[in-house]
Amino acid sequence: MPKNDQKDLLDLDSFLPYRLAVIAARVSKSMSALYAAKFGISIAEWRVIAHLARSERVSVRDIHARVNLDKVKVSRAVSRLEEAGLVLKANNAADNRLLDITLSEQGWSVYRQIVPLASGFEADLLSVLDDAERAALERIFEKLHSRLDDDPAAPRRSPPEG
Amino acid sequence: MPKNDQKDLLDLDSFLPYRLAVIAARVSKSMSALYAAKFGISIAEWRVIAHLARSERVSVRDIHARVNLDKVKVSRAVSRLEEAGLVLKANNAADNRLLDITLSEQGWSVYRQIVPLASGFEADLLSVLDDAERAALERIFEKLHSRLDDDPAAPRRSPPEG
DNA sequence: CCATGATCGTTACAAATGAAATGATTGTCA
DNA sequence: TGACAATCATTTCATTTGTAACGATCATGG
Numbered sequence: 001m002p003k004n005d006q007k008d009l010l011d012l013d014s015f016l017p018y019r020l021a022v023i024a025a026r027v028s029k030s031m032s033a034l035y036a037a038k039f040g041i042s043i044a045e046w047r048v049i050a051h052l053a054r055s056e057r058v059s060v061r062d063i064h065a066r067v068n069l070d071k072v073k074v075s076r077a078v079s080r081l082e083e084a085g086l087v088l089k090a091n092n093a094a095d096n097r098l099l100d101i102t103l104s105e106q107g108w109s110v111y112r113q114i115v116p117l118a119s120g121f122e123a124d125l126l127s128v129l130d131d132a133e134r135a136a137l138e139r140i141f142e143k144l145h146s147r148l149d150d151d152p153a154a155p156r157r158s159p160p161e162g
Numbered sequence: 163m164p165k166n167d168q169k170d171l172l173d174l175d176s177f178l179p180y181r182l183a184v185i186a187a188r189v190s191k192s193m194s195a196l197y198a199a200k201f202g203i204s205i206a207e208w209r210v211i212a213h214l215a216r217s218e219r220v221s222v223r224d225i226h227a228r229v230n231l232d233k234v235k236v237s238r239a240v241s242r243l244e245e246a247g248l249v250l251k252a253n254n255a256a257d258n259r260l261l262d263i264t265l266s267e268q269g270w271s272v273y274r275q276i277v278p279l280a281s282g283f284e285a286d287l288l289s290v291l292d293d294a295e296r297a298a299l300e301r302i303f304e305k306l307h308s309r310l311d312d313d314p315a316a317p318r319r320s321p322p323e324g
Numbered sequence: 325c326c327a328t329g330a331t332c333g334t335t336a337c338a339a340a341t342g343a344a345a346t347g348a349t350t351g352t353c354a
Numbered sequence: 355t356g357a358c359a360a361t362c363a364t365t366t367c368a369t370t371t372g373t374a375a376c377g378a379t380c381a382t383g384g
Contacts, residue, residue: 022319068183140291147290237335
């Protein structure tokens with residue numbers, strides 16, 4: 001007497017949350033290998049650097065809101081980057097609770113070295129997709145996000161760049 | 163004098179590894195909220211349960227190889243599940259290094275309760291995609307995985323079910 | 325046989341993580 | 355103005371995580 005009917009079985013291999021987690025983990029790990037060893041930078045630190053490169057003079061809260069990292073993780077990433085000399089912290093003149101975080105010259109240098117590696121990695125991945133699939137992927141991302149926006153259990157989506 | 167030309171900037175919001183990580187994290191968290199509170203089960207434990215449901219009497223190594231969790235994580239998840247009474251451990255008669263891990267009656271019961279929640283959650287997510295987009299997503303997953311298979315830095319893909 | 329190496333599951337230990345608390349600063353409104 | 359709540363960044367502390375090592379068992383080849 002079987003414990004389950006076939007219809008009650010759930011195939012993990014075809015289960016969307018699982019598949020997304022697996023592909024994201026593979027891509028992240030493969031990507032981070034490009035800079036982790038060479039520059040001693042974690043994924044969180046890379047996100048902070050990438051955000052600083054396009055928005056100079058931001059606070060921990062700004063980064064937190066824009067880069068899908070919780071406040072504590074950003075704070076620690078920034079501290080490590082400061083110790084490594086890649087980032088500068090200053091007090092915000094208008095509001096002393098805030099930090100003005102910026103890339104140092106060395107931070108910019110590391111960023112400029114990573115960008116071509118990252119872009120190349122992404123281009124390599126995307127090269128296997130045709131135009132229709134890339135367009136579909138765009139729509140899929142947007143549709144899934146918008147569906148998750150209705151779910152209070154889902155983490156909030158980052159606000160659009162400003 | 164700007165530090166960077168536009169062409170040297172990398173937009174994190176449109177960067178594939180980042181986007182995959184964000185959507186996967188949102189989906190996983192939203193999904194795990196369905197069973198985490200009610201059954202006190204983590205994502206790793208859910209994966210173990212889901213695998214045991216379709217492959218009774220497996221070892222830690224089997225689960226590790228099939229469910230994208232490292233050996234230690236599986237070992238700990240199984241131990242927690244055993245303490246919770248959802249899983250049974252026995253020695254493999256043919257090889258005493260191996261464990262025969264199975265779902266207990268209570269484990270099956272929890273599984274049967276989670277499956278409709280998980281299937282419903284997935285169906286709800288997929289409902290926003292049309293047939294073409296779902297088909298595209300299938301191809302995208304397969305193409306990205308097959309590209310990553312060439313990258314020694316990427317974690318290995320799980321072998322097909324058998 | 326039996327010595328050597330490989331495999332399995334667990335443990336040890338350091339590092340990373342997350343939730344809540346903290347201290348410092350600012351906004352609010354009575 | 356001044357009490358009180360809110361916000362920012364950090365710290366604290368318990369838990370989780372990953373790497374490496376470990377003991378136990380098995381496979382292999384001499």
